Amino acid sequence: MTCSEAIKHFHEFMDKELDKSHYLIVKKHIDNCEDCHKKYTYEMNVRSLVKTCCAKTTAPVYLYGRIINSLDSVDFGVLKYTDREKNYQEKIFRTSFLSYPFTIAASILISIAGGIFYYAKYYQTDSTAIVENAVKNHVVAVNDNLVFNEKTSVVENINKYLGNTINTRLSNSSPFLNAEQVSIKEGMPVRSCGTSSPCVIFDKGGNKLSLQVVRKGSFPIANLERVQLGHKEFYIGNRQGFNSVLWEEGGVAYCLTSDLNKNEMLRFAATLTSQ
Amino acid sequence: MRDGEIRRREFEENAMAHLDSLYNMALRLVFIKEEAEDLVQETYLKAYRFFDTFQKGTNIKAWLFKILRNTFINKYRKTVNMPNEVFFEDIESVNVNPSYEQEAKSGESVDTLEKKYNDLGSLLDDEVKNALDSLPVEYREAILLSDVEELSYKDISEITNVPIGTVKSRLNRARGLLQKSLLVYAKDKGFIKKEK
Numbered sequence: 001m002t003c004s005e006a007i008k009h010f011h012e013f014m015d016k017e018l019d020k021s022h023y024l025i026v027k028k029h030i031d032n033c034e035d036c037h038k039k040y041t042y043e044m045n046v047r048s049l050v051k052t053c054c055a056k057t058t059a060p061v062y063l064y065g066r067i068i069n070s071l072d073s074v075d076f077g078v079l080k081y082t083d084r085e086k087n088y089q090e091k092i093f094r095t096s097f098l099s100y101p102f103t104i105a106a107s108i109l110i111s112i113a114g115g116i117f118y119y120a121k122y123y124q125t126d127s128t129a130i131v132e133n134a135v136k137n138h139v140v141a142v143n144d145n146l147v148f149n150e151k152t153s154v155v156e157n158i159n160k161y162l163g164n165t166i167n168t169r170l171s172n173s174s175p176f177l178n179a180e181q182v183s184i185k186e187g188m189p190v191r192s193c194g195t196s197s198p199c200v201i202f203d204k205g206g207n208k209l210s211l212q213v214v215r216k217g218s219f220p221i222a223n224l225e226r227v228q229l230g231h232k233e234f235y236i237g238n239r240q241g242f243n244s245v246l247w248e249e250g251g252v253a254y255c256l257t258s259d260l261n262k263n264e265m266l267r268f269a270a271t272l273t274s275q
Numbered sequence: 276m277r278d279g280e281i282r283r284r285e286f287e288e289n290a291m292a293h294l295d296s297l298y299n300m301a302l303r304l305v306f307i308k309e310e311a312e313d314l315v316q317e318t319y320l321k322a323y324r325f326f327d328t329f330q331k332g333t334n335i336k337a338w339l340f341k342i343l344r345n346t347f348i349n350k351y352r353k354t355v356n357m358p359n360e361v362f363f364e365d366i367e368s369v370n371v372n373p374s375y376e377q378e379a380k381s382g383e384s385v386d387t388l389e390k391k392y393n394d395l396g397s398l399l400d401d402e403v404k405n406a407l408d409s410l411p412v413e414y415r416e417a418i419l420l421s422d423v424e425e426l427s428y429k430d431i432s433e434i435t436n437v438p439i440g441t442v443k444s445r446l447n448r449a450r451g452l453l454q455k456s457l458l459v460y461a462k463d464k465g466f467i468k469k470e471k
Contacts, residue, residue: 011443011446011447011450012443015421015427015428015446017427017428038388038389039388041388042388042389042391042392043450045392045395046392046395046450046453046454046457047422049395049396049398049403049457050403050407050418050422050423050453051422051423053400053403053404054299054303054404054407054419054423055299055423056400057295057298057299057302058295058298058299059294059295059297059298059312059315060308060312063294063298063312063315063316064291064294066312066316067291067294067315067316067319067320068287068291070316070319070320071283071286071287071319071320071323074320074323074324075279075283259349260349261349261350261351
């Protein structure tokens with residue numbers, strides 16, 4: 001074997017990716033050729049320099065605990081809507097209120113309270129909530145598929161954003177949104193976990209986003225961040241690794257959830273609000 | 276013990292052991308400590324949610340790295356546009372210092388290697404990290420997965436979603452670029468020392 005042949009397989013040799021017979025031939029050459037041996041040592045030294053440097057980076061101590069705690073939220077999320085979870089959510093709800101009495105939480109709670117008040121007063125008679133309207137008028141459940149029927153649409157401002165992409169198979173829709181938590185009640189898709197609000201699932205370029213109305217006791221997101229976009233105020237939060245964007249419109253509080261990045265969701269949320 | 280508890284314990288025992296590795300990769304991808312923490316946390320949450328889909332007996336570290344990578348791309352794809360190979364080659368041919376090219380053509384003397392390594396030995400951790408961070412993201416990722424985490428070409432190919440041949444060529448190129456970049460740092464340092 002010549003030096004150039006050995007060098008050609010240098011990296012594979014060092015990565016132990018050569019088959020055994022080939023490996024031994026290269027090894028024999030490197031052991032016997034002074035120049036190649038020096039090159040080999042140099043390469044190995046550089047590698048260990050980088051490796052040692054990176055191995056010194058360790059995760060901060062608190063991160064372990066933070067992750068373990070957050071696994072709990074997945075465990076709770078997987079459970080059916082039990083009293084235990086209800087308490088858990090209410091606890092977080094209270095916590096967020098107590099920890100930010102004069103700031104963000106207060107303002108979002110006021111908007112939710114507005115929503116609840118509105119809901120209590122008008123929902124029974126004539127709901128104008130985008131979510132409910134969309135679900136009632138355009139989404140039908142067929143063989144476990146949620147099919148958005150564009151042709152029967154009467155809510156213009158939601159229809160134009162949906163295009164013809166809505167044909168969301170519950171079983172195939174993004175597991176990130178826990179679509180299995182969506183069930184059909186009285187012909188309407190409803191999220192069984194977290195809220196009794198109907199849920200519209202948008203398919204935006206392969207990413208699923210769920211939109212629902214926020215109701216009493218069903219708002220388990222702490223640490224909301226307020227964002228102004230145009231004339232509209234939005235609140236951004238994160239729960240179980242999903243981003244949520246909340247806003248209030250016509251006395252109803254909406255919550256959009258997805259694993260998309262915050263800015264993209266914010267832009268999408270802005271297109272859903274009336275101009 | 277209930278199924279859920281067994282699942283939870285298995286996850287904690289197997290997956291959590293790679294926290295430092297994932298954090299290190301996350302940090303080299305997003306550079307900011309807080310964002311790296313969030314990225315790692317999201318990765319673990321997703322992994323836990325999909326733990327049932329993990330094939331037992333396969334490399335859990337590689338599986339976690341794949342989730343980390345997907346989460347990263349999903350989260351930052353607006354800002355980080357992963358360019359393609361051709362684009363990298365262009366960058367390299369533009370950026371290559373002509374003296375290096377000549378050096379390579381004339382057949383580098385092996386006697387200088389020892390001196391080179393001594394120069395590199397004077398580099399601080401931050402300088403090594405800067406050299407690493409200056410690589411295009413796909414090369415940086417390849418170096419970390421192979422040289423630092425010592426994953427196989429096959430695992431890397433699955434994580435990064437490219438054929439093994441591409442993994443090899445990326446690694447070759449990445450190592451070459453990294454060495455050049457390290458030497459530049461080392462030279463600058465020597466130069467500054469001499470000035471004083």
